[in-house]
Amino acid sequence: MGVSYIEYVRERLNNTFDIKYRELKWHDSNIYIVYIESLCDSKFISEYIIAPIMTRGEEYDNVDDIKGRVIVSNSIAEVNGKEEIITSILTANAVIIFDDINRCLCCEVKGFAKRAIDIPITETVIKGPREGFSENIQDNISAIRRRIKSANLKIESVALGKESKTTVAIFYMEDKAPEKLVKTVKDKINDISRNFKDEFIFDISSIEEGLRNKGTPFDTIGYTEKPDVAASKISEGRVLVMADGGSFAITAPYFFIENFQTTDDYTLNKYMANMARFLRWFSFGISTLLPGIYIALVTYHFKLVPSTFLLRMAVFRAGVPVPTVVELLYMIIFFQIIREAGVRLPQPIGPTLSIVGALILGDAAVNSGLASQVTVVVVAITSIASYLVPKVYVAIFTWNVLIIIFSASLGLPGFYISFVLFVSHLASLTSCGYPYLYPLGTLRSFKYKDVIFRGDLDKISSNIFSEED
Known part of the structure; x- marks a missing residue:
C-alpha cells in the first residue's frame, strides 16, 4: 500500500x-x-x-x-x-x-505574530497618508484594495524559491496596464523562478534584481512602502509586485522623471510643489556636473576664472601636496563614507554623525593641508545637493568620478564628452521594454502634465501610457 x-x-x-x-x-x-x-x-x-x-x-x-x-x-x-x-x-x-x-x-488558520502598521521611514510626507506596508502580504493587499475598489484590479500570485515558497503577488489594472508590459513582468518573474540558484527567496530584492536593467547605477525599477503611492502607480497603468515577508513593493516600468517626484508634490500647493521639484532638478545638475566643471577650470582653463578669485585659489592650494583631481576625489570619497555611516547607524545617532562628521572632516582637512577651502566647499555643495535627490545618489557618485576623470584628462572637451556619454547612457536605458527617459522625446511629453513640472491635478492623466508613443 x-x-x-x-x-x-x-x-x-x-x-x-x-x-x-x-x-x-x-x-x-x-x-x-x-x-x-x-x-x-x-x-x-x-x-x-x-x-x-x-x-x-x-x-x-x-x-x-x-x-x-x-x-x-x-x-x-x-x-x-x-x-x-x-x-x-x-x-x-x-x-x-x-x-x-x-x-x-x-x-x-493563519495566526502568527505580525508588526503593526507604521509610518514609513524612507518616504516621509508633510501632508497626506502616513500608512505604510507591513511584512504581511495579506495586510498589504487589503491596504491596496481599500484604495482601488475596481473589478479591473487584478492580483495574481506565484510562489518563488524551491524551499521558501515565498508568495509573490502581481497587481495591475486590466483596462490600463499594456498587455506587453504585464507579459514582460510575468515572463521575467517566471525566469527568476526557473533560473534563480538560491532555493530561498525572502524579500522583493531578488525579484527587483531580475527585473531591473543591470548595466547602470540608476534605478530602472521603482519601489515604495506606502499603499497610497502603490495604488497611484497601479492606477496609472504600471505593474506592481510584492513579496510576502517584505514591506516594500516594486513598480514597473520606472522612469527617470520619477526620481524627482514625491508624494508631497500632489498634496501641497502646485506652486510650492513645482518650486521644490525645480530645486531637485537643479540640485541634480549641480551635484552631477559641478565637480567636473571645477576640475576642468582649475586644471586647464584657469583663464576663465576671475583673476582675484584665481589668486585666492592659488594661495589656498599652496600647501596641498597632491594634484587637484586627487584632492577632489578623496574628499568626495570621505564625504560618502560619512554619509554611509550616518545611514547605517541607529536613527538618533546617524543624522548627528553626518552633520558633525562633515564639519570636523572639512575643518581638519583644511587645517592639515590635505585639501583647500575651495575644494571642501565644492564637495560640500555637491553632497548637500545630492541629498535632495536621494533615489539617484549612487548614480551621482558613480558619474561624478567618471566626469572628474574625463575633465582632469582633457579639460572642458573632456567634460563635454563625459556629459554626452551621460545623456547617451540615460537614453539607452529601458525599464521593462519602455525607454527610461519616457515620456521625454515622445508626443506624450507635450500632453502629459506631470513631466518636469506638475500641472493642475484635474489635468494630470491617470494613464501614463498611450498608443501615440
Whole structure:
C-alpha cells in the first residue's frame, strides 16, 4: 500500500518542536489534525475544527459531509499528494488527515505574530497618508484594495524559491496596464523562478534584481512602502509586485522623471510643489556636473576664472601636496563614507554623525593641508545637493568620478564628452521594454502634465501610457 499520509508527514517534519498532531476517533478509523503552532491560530483550530468533529463527526461517514457540514471555516479545500500536504502545513494551514482512506482537507488558520502598521521611514510626507506596508502580504493587499475598489484590479500570485515558497503577488489594472508590459513582468518573474540558484527567496530584492536593467547605477525599477503611492502607480497603468515577508513593493516600468517626484508634490500647493521639484532638478545638475566643471577650470582653463578669485585659489592650494583631481576625489570619497555611516547607524545617532562628521572632516582637512577651502566647499555643495535627490545618489557618485576623470584628462572637451556619454547612457536605458527617459522625446511629453513640472491635478492623466508613443 505504501506509506500513509500521516506517516509521511511525521517522517518529513520530524525534529520540528512546534508541529502539533491531534488524533481523533472517527467511526473505526482515525483523524489527524496537523498544524504548526507558531504559524496557526490554535484557538480557532480547537473551537471550529476539533470541537465540531468531536461533537458531530460521528453523525457522518463521508469526508465530503465533514467538509461541508461539520468543519466551520471560510477557507477549506481538499489536498492531494504528499508534497502538497507538506506545503499546506508549512504555509500556516491546518491539515485534516483521514488515515484509513488517505484523504486530506486543508483549512487556512493563519495566526502568527505580525508588526503593526507604521509610518514609513524612507518616504516621509508633510501632508497626506502616513500608512505604510507591513511584512504581511495579506495586510498589504487589503491596504491596496481599500484604495482601488475596481473589478479591473487584478492580483495574481506565484510562489518563488524551491524551499521558501515565498508568495509573490502581481497587481495591475486590466483596462490600463499594456498587455506587453504585464507579459514582460510575468515572463521575467517566471525566469527568476526557473533560473534563480538560491532555493530561498525572502524579500522583493531578488525579484527587483531580475527585473531591473543591470548595466547602470540608476534605478530602472521603482519601489515604495506606502499603499497610497502603490495604488497611484497601479492606477496609472504600471505593474506592481510584492513579496510576502517584505514591506516594500516594486513598480514597473520606472522612469527617470520619477526620481524627482514625491508624494508631497500632489498634496501641497502646485506652486510650492513645482518650486521644490525645480530645486531637485537643479540640485541634480549641480551635484552631477559641478565637480567636473571645477576640475576642468582649475586644471586647464584657469583663464576663465576671475583673476582675484584665481589668486585666492592659488594661495589656498599652496600647501596641498597632491594634484587637484586627487584632492577632489578623496574628499568626495570621505564625504560618502560619512554619509554611509550616518545611514547605517541607529536613527538618533546617524543624522548627528553626518552633520558633525562633515564639519570636523572639512575643518581638519583644511587645517592639515590635505585639501583647500575651495575644494571642501565644492564637495560640500555637491553632497548637500545630492541629498535632495536621494533615489539617484549612487548614480551621482558613480558619474561624478567618471566626469572628474574625463575633465582632469582633457579639460572642458573632456567634460563635454563625459556629459554626452551621460545623456547617451540615460537614453539607452529601458525599464521593462519602455525607454527610461519616457515620456521625454515622445508626443506624450507635450500632453502629459506631470513631466518636469506638475500641472493642475484635474489635468494630470491617470494613464501614463498611450498608443501615440
